[in-house]
Amino acid sequence: MSENWWRDAVIYQIYPRSFADTDGDGVGNIAGITRRIDHLAALGVDAVWLSPFYPSPWADGGYDVADFRDVDPLLGTLADFDALVAAAHERDIRIIVDIVPNHTSDQHPWFQEAVRAAPGSRERERYVFRDGRGEDGSLPPSNWESRFGGPAWTRLPDGQWYLHLFAREQPDLNWADPEVREEFLDILRFWSRRGVDGFRIDVAYALMKDLTEPLRDVVVVPEGSGLDDIAVNPDHPHWDRPETHDIYREWRRVFEEFDPPRVAVAEAWLPSDRLVHYLREDELHQAFNFEFLRCAWDADAYRKVIDTSIADAASVRTVATWVLSNHDVVRPASVLGLPNGADLNSWLMSDGTEPAVDVELGRRRARAAALLEMGLPGSTYIYQGEELGLPEVADLPAEVLQDPKWERTGHTAKGRDGCRVPIPWEVDGPSFGFGDAPGWLPQPDDWGGLSVRAQTGDPDSTLELYRAVLRARRELTGEFSPGESLAWDDDLNQGDVLAFWRGEHWLVLVNTGSTPVTLPEGDVVVSSVALGGDRTLPANAAAWLRR
Template sequence: MSRNWWRNAVIYQIYPRSFVDSDGNGIGDLAGITSRMDYLAGLGVDAVWLSPFYPSPWADGGYDVADYRDVDPSLGTLEDFDRLVAAAHERDIRVLIDIVPNHTSDQHEWFRQALASPAGSPERDRYVFRDGKGHAGEHPPSNWESRFGGPAWTRLPDGQWYMHLFAKEQPDLNWDNPDVRAEFLDILRFWSRRGVDGFRIDVAAALVKDMSEPLRDVVGGEGTTGLDDLAANPDHPFLDRPEVHDVYREWNKVFHEFDPPRIGVAEAWVQNERRVRYTRTDELQQAFNFEFLRVRWDAPEYRRVVQESISGAKSVGTVATWVMSNHDVVRHVSALGLPAETDLRVWLSTHGTHPAPDLELGTRRARAAVLFTLGLPGSAYVYQGEELGLPEVADLPVEVLEDPKYERTNHKEKGRDGCRVPLPWTRDGVSAGFSTEPGWLPQPEGWGERSVEAQEGDEESMLELYRTALRLRREFAADESFEWEPTHNTGDVLAFRRADNILVLVNTGSEAVPLPVGEVVLSSIKLDGDTLPGNSAVWLRVG
C-alpha cells in the first residue's frame, strides 16, 4: 500500500444512516455499507470516509459522541466495523472515519462526571466551564454564538455555564487539559489498530480557545461561518488559534507509529493562507477547500481559488483537496440551478420554492463540474448520491426534521436534512432499495428514477459519467502537473493542461465557444461540431 496514496485519491463520503439499511429498521448501517463494497469498487473510488457511527443520542446526526471506541447499536457492532474494513481493503479501498474532538455528547461519561462534580473540579476542567456575568452570574460569560443559533453557553442549576459551539447537547472540551489530549491520542491508536487508514477531523480549527479573562467579544455572530468570522476577527478567541497546530503535531507523531502512516483531513472553514498551515509536513495531510465549494459557477472566481489553492498546497509540500458537496451543504445539483445571488439558507426556509431551482441547468452544470473537479491535480471528495445527480430535498415536512439548526434558530433555518435523505438503489420498493421499510427521512416522489438501477448501463446517466471519469482519471492523476492554457483560459472558460497532454476545458458561460483541435477523451455533454456548448466541459488529448 503506497504511503502517499492520498495525494491523488478520490474519497467517497458515506453518511451511514442514509446509505443502505441491512436489517429493515429504516436506518442505514455498517453491514449495509459492506454489502455495497463492490458498487464502490466499480465506481472507482480509492477510499471511503464514514461520517460518525459511534454511540450517540443523535442530537446532531451522530456528531454528539457518547463513546469514541464503539459502534451505535442502531448501526451495528465493532465486529461489523471490522468486516467493513476487511471488505474495503480486499478491494484496495482505504477507510477514513470521522473523529469529533471539539466536543462530546452531554451523555458522555466525562460530562456526566463533570455535572456531578463541583465548580473548579478536575472533572469540570475537561470541559469549558465559566461563571457568568452580572450581579448573580445570570448573563453568559461572553457574547459567543452557537453555530446552530443562540448563545454558545448554557447555564446549569448550580449557576455555572458551559460552552457549546453547537447544540447544548454538545459541550466543548478543554484542549488545555492534558487528559483531553491524551484521550484523543489513544482514540487515534484504537481505530488505527483496527485498520483505519485516516481520520476526517470535525471542526478542526476550533479545538483550542483563548479563555484568558476577560473573555473577548466576537464581532459577527449568529449565522456566520468560520470564513466570515475570521475576516472580522483575525485574532479570534476560539477559531484557528495558533496553538491548535500543536495538537496536530502531536497527532502526526501518532500517525507515523503505523505503516503506512495514517492521515488526517481537516474540516477547517478558513481562508487559503490559513488553511495550508494545517497541512505542513509535521501536521495533517489534507484540509477541505471550502472556498472552492462556495463558488457558484463563476469562472474568474474559480480561477482565483484554484490558483491560490494549488500554490498554497505546493508551498507546504502537499496537494490541494477539492469538494463540491457534503453532508452539511445544499447538494450542488440544486445550488448550481439557482441564481448565483441566492442565499441558500433563506432558500431552504421557503422549502426550495423561492426561487424554484432549474434542475435541468443544475444537472448540466454538475456534469461539467465532474470533469472540472476530477481534472484538477490533488485529491477529490465525492459525497454519496452526488454520482446519481441527486438534488436537495428542500421540501421535507417540518415534522420529520432532525437537524438541531431548525429549533435553535427558531425555525429560521431549515437545516441540513435535505442532503441526507436515504439513497435510492432500485426503481421500486417502499424506500427505493434503501431498506425494506420507509427510511428515517422520507424520499421524494420519483426518487427511484434517480436510482443506481435506473442509471446502470445508461451511457448518458450521471452514474456512468462518474464511472468513466474516475476510470480515465487514473491515467493522469498520479502526475501532479498543472498549467493554465492561456489561449483558451479567458472569460467564462477555464482551460488547463494535465499530464499526457490532457486539456481540461470548462465553459461556465451560456454561449458556445470554439473547441480546440484534439481527441475528445470525455465530455459532459454530447458534442456536435467543433464548439463546446455553454455549461459543459470536455477532456481533450492535444498535441
C-alpha cells in the first residue's frame, strides 16, 4: 500500500445515520455501510471518510462525543466497525474516521466529573471554565459567540461559566492541559491499531485559545464562517492560534508510528495562505479547500482559486484538495441553480422558494463542476448522494428539524438537516431502499427516480457520469506522479471558458457561460451533457478530451 495514496485519491464521505439502515429503526448504521460497500467499489473511490459514529446523545449529529473509543449502539458495535474495515480493505478502499478534538459531549465522563467538582479543581482544568464579568459574575466572560447562535458560554449553578464554541452540550476542551493532549494521542493509536488509514480532524483550527485574562472580545460577524471571522479578526483569540501547530507536530509523530503512516485532513475554514501552515511536512497532510467549495459559478473566480490553491499547496510540498459539498453545506445541485451570491439561509427559511431554484440549471452545472473537480491535480472529496445529483431538501417541516442551529437561533436558521436526508437506493419502498422503515428525516416523494437503482445503466444519469469520470480519472492519474500540476490553455482559457491540460494528452474544458464554444481536436472521453455532431460544448457544461 503506497504511503502517498492520498495525494490523488477520491474520498467518499459517509454520514452514517443517512447512508443505509439494516435494522429497520430508520437510522443508518455501520452494518448498512458494509452491505452497500460494493456501490462504492463500483463507483471507483479510493477511500471512505466516516462522519462520527461514536457513543453520543446526538445533540449535534454525533459531533458531541461521549466516548471516543467505541461505536454508538444505535449504529452498531466495534465488531461491526472491524467488519467494515475488513470489507473495505478487501476492495482496496481505505477508511478515514472523523476525530473531534475541540470538544466533548456534556455527557462525557470528564465533563460530568467537572460539573460535580468545585471551581478551581483539577477536573475543571480539562475544559475552559471562567468566572463571569460584572459585579456578580452574571455576564459571560467574553462576547464570543457559538457557531450555532447565541453566547459561547453557559453558566453552571455554582456561578462559573464554561466555553462551548458550538452547542451548549459540546463543552470545549482545554488543549493547554497535558492530560487532554495525551488522551488524544492514545485515541489516535486506538483507531490506527484497528486498521483505520487516516483521520478527518473536525474544527482543526480551534483547539488552542488565547485565555489570557481578561479574555479579549472579538468583532462579531453575524452568520459568518471561519473565513469571515479571520478576515475581520486576524489575531483571533480562538481560531487559528499559532500554538495549535505544536499539537499537530505531536500527532504527526504518532501517524508515523504506523506502516503505512496514517494520514490526516484538516477541517479549517481559513484563507489559503493561512491554511497551508497546517500542511507543513511535520504537521498534517491535507486540508479541505473551502474557497473552492464557496466559489461562484464563474470562470475567473475558479481560475483564481485553482491557481492559489495549487501554488500554496506546492509551497509546503503537498497537494490541493477539491470539494463541492459535505454534511454542513447546501447541496451543489441546488446552490448552482440559484443566482450567484444568494443568501442560502434566507432561501432555506423560505422552504426553498425565494428565490426559486432552476432545477435543470443546477443539475447541469453540478455535473459540469464534478468534471472540473475530478480533472484537477490533487485529491477530491465527494459527499454521499452527490453522485446521484441529489438536491437540498429545503422544505423539511419544522417538527423534524434536529440541527441545533434551529433552536439556538430562535428558529431563524434552519441549519444543515436538508443535506443529511437519507439517500435513496431503490425506486420504491418506505424509504426508497434506505431501510425497511421511513428514515429519521423524510425523503421527497420523487426521490425514487434519483435512486441508485433508477440511475444504474442509464447513460444520461448523474451516477453513470460519476462512474465514467472516475474511470477516466484513474487512467489520467496513472500517467502522472501524484499531484502533477496543470497547464492553462492560453487560447481556450478566456472569458467564460476554463481550459487546462494535464500532461500533453488530457484537456479539461468547462463552459461557465451561456454561449456554446467550439471543441478543439481530440477524442471526447467524458462529457457532462450529450454532445451533438457539431463539435461544440454547450453552455454550463464540461468535457474531457484526449489527443
